[in-house]
Amino acid sequence: MAKLKDRIKGMAPLKTAVICPTDENSLRGAFEAASAGIIEPILVGPEAEIRDAAQKAGIDITKFEIVAAMDDKAAAQAGIDLVKTGRAEALMKGLISTGTFLRPIVSKEAGLRTGRRMSHVFIMDDPDYHKPLYVTDAAVNNVQSLQTKKDITQNAIDLFRLLEGREPKVALLSATEKAVPDIPSSMEAKELKEMAARGEITGGIVDGPLAFDNAISAEAARLKNIHSKVAGDADILVFPSLEAGNIFYKSRSFMSNAERGGIVLGAKIPVILTSRAADSETRLSSAALALLYARKGAQPS
Numbered sequence: 001m002a003k004l005k006d007r008i009k010g011m012a013p014l015k016t017a018v019i020c021p022t023d024e025n026s027l028r029g030a031f032e033a034a035s036a037g038i039i040e041p042i043l044v045g046p047e048a049e050i051r052d053a054a055q056k057a058g059i060d061i062t063k064f065e066i067v068a069a070m071d072d073k074a075a076a077q078a079g080i081d082l083v084k085t086g087r088a089e090a091l092m093k094g095l096i097s098t099g100t101f102l103r104p105i106v107s108k109e110a111g112l113r114t115g116r117r118m119s120h121v122f123i124m125d126d127p128d129y130h131k132p133l134y135v136t137d138a139a140v141n142n143v144q145s146l147q148t149k150k151d152i153t154q155n156a157i158d159l160f161r162l163l164e165g166r167e168p169k170v171a172l173l174s175a176t177e178k179a180v181p182d183i184p185s186s187m188e189a190k191e192l193k194e195m196a197a198r199g200e201i202t203g204g205i206v207d208g209p210l211a212f213d214n215a216i217s218a219e220a221a222r223l224k225n226i227h228s229k230v231a232g233d234a235d236i237l238v239f240p241s242l243e244a245g246n247i248f249y250k251s252r253s254f255m256s257n258a259e260r261g262g263i264v265l266g267a268k269i270p271v272i273l274t275s276r277a278a279d280s281e282t283r284l285s286s287a288a289l290a291l292l293y294a295r296k297g298a299q300p301s
Contacts, residue, residue, distance in 0.1 A: 029283025172208025
């Protein structure tokens with residue numbers, strides 16, 4: 001993630017509505033991102049709670065604009081209004097539930113939707129892997145139809161090409177490397193691979209189904225006699241469900257100290273969606289990712 005921060009040097013800060021920064025974690029994340037010149041925050045939420053959190057944490061917010069909102073729901077809508085009036089370029093989640101934060105963003109009235117399903121990508125610098133891993137979707141889509149998975153895959157490919165400037169190797173994960181009717185995710189992976197072969201998913205080398213070991217370990221792929229350009233060298237891991245992706249992401253974050261940042265894709269603006277338990281470094285990396293994404297103009301039509 002350090003390389004990502006180097007790439008945003010000289011870019012104008014991203015005007016960001018921070019929704020409900022009413023605890024030290026989210027407030028400090030916004031403060032540090034502002035201090036680093038990554039964002040220009042507008043703090044949105046119950047004003048007394050924001051000021052109280054700042055006082056308790058010893059964080060100086062006197063330079064930041066505060067837009068008062070009586071509760072989480074009102075704060076989420078106020079953030080949308082700031083975007084619609086051009087006062088904010090991005091949205092960042094604070095101490096607010098994901099559902100409450102995202103609901104107004106995905107509504108048709110907000111005007112932030114594109115022709116593609118919104119999805120989330122984490123970028124992880126894992127000490128046990130030889131290059132950055134793009135992990136999707138571990139945060140947004142509870143129900144993932146085949147069409148949704150198609151959009152999830154395409155969103156991740158587009159982000160990778162934007163940031164890395166090359167064609168990614170995409171692993172469609174399941175519990176097996178064979179398409180088995182009793183394992184629905186393996187059948188969906190097979191269909192997604194066929195979509196890519198037909199040009200319905202573009203810009204990446206897509207293969208699946210692949211079990212997790214086959215996707216990241218060349219030795220495991222060799223022992224299983226798997227011949228694939230993706231096996232053992234995946235850039236993007238497309239998980240079969242939000243639960244699987246979320247468990248993987250959190251296990252690597254909390255047990256292996258993998259550095260990470262994440263962003264919601266498929267909207268007209270960057271949406272920074274971090275866990276309420278995320279540390280300030282994760283929030284800082286996510287803000288840097290959002291700035292780079294916004295300035296490079298990657299939003300789909």
